[in-house]
Amino acid sequence: MDFDMIGPAIVMGLGCVGSSIGCGIAGMASHGVMTRVDEGHGKLIALSAIPSSQSIYGFILMIVMRGAIKAGTLAPLTALGIGFFVGLAIMTSSIYQGKCAVTAIQASAKQPAVYGKTIAALGIVESFALFAFVFALLLM
16 A cells, blocks of 8 residues: 555545535525526526635645655655645635635625626635645645
8 A cells, every 4th residue: 555645635635525515515505596596597506616626726736746756856744744734725715615605696696796796705715725736836
């Protein structure tokens, strides 16, 4: 068994767990709102899918970390620390982005004109996952 790959697995796993929770939270809200509004369902679905992007950061980090471990430029224990803490940051960002998407969905249903403005808050929450992603790359 190759325990060297635990760090890359953790960052990927936590990124996907966070994305699924965030999308699930937002998706439930969009379903509820779609029962009350007759149009604009595509925008609501798009808002509920935004937290899925953080799983991409976990995926990229998994590949880069795996390559660095195999090349001997990253110690497996260092990868474990990076994978756990960066994965935790990505996961948390995904979950809170999903919660933020819930309010964006509710606001957009009530006042469709605010749709674009609500995306700004989702982008701000996403930026923290992006910061963690970049910091992880700098550490490797």
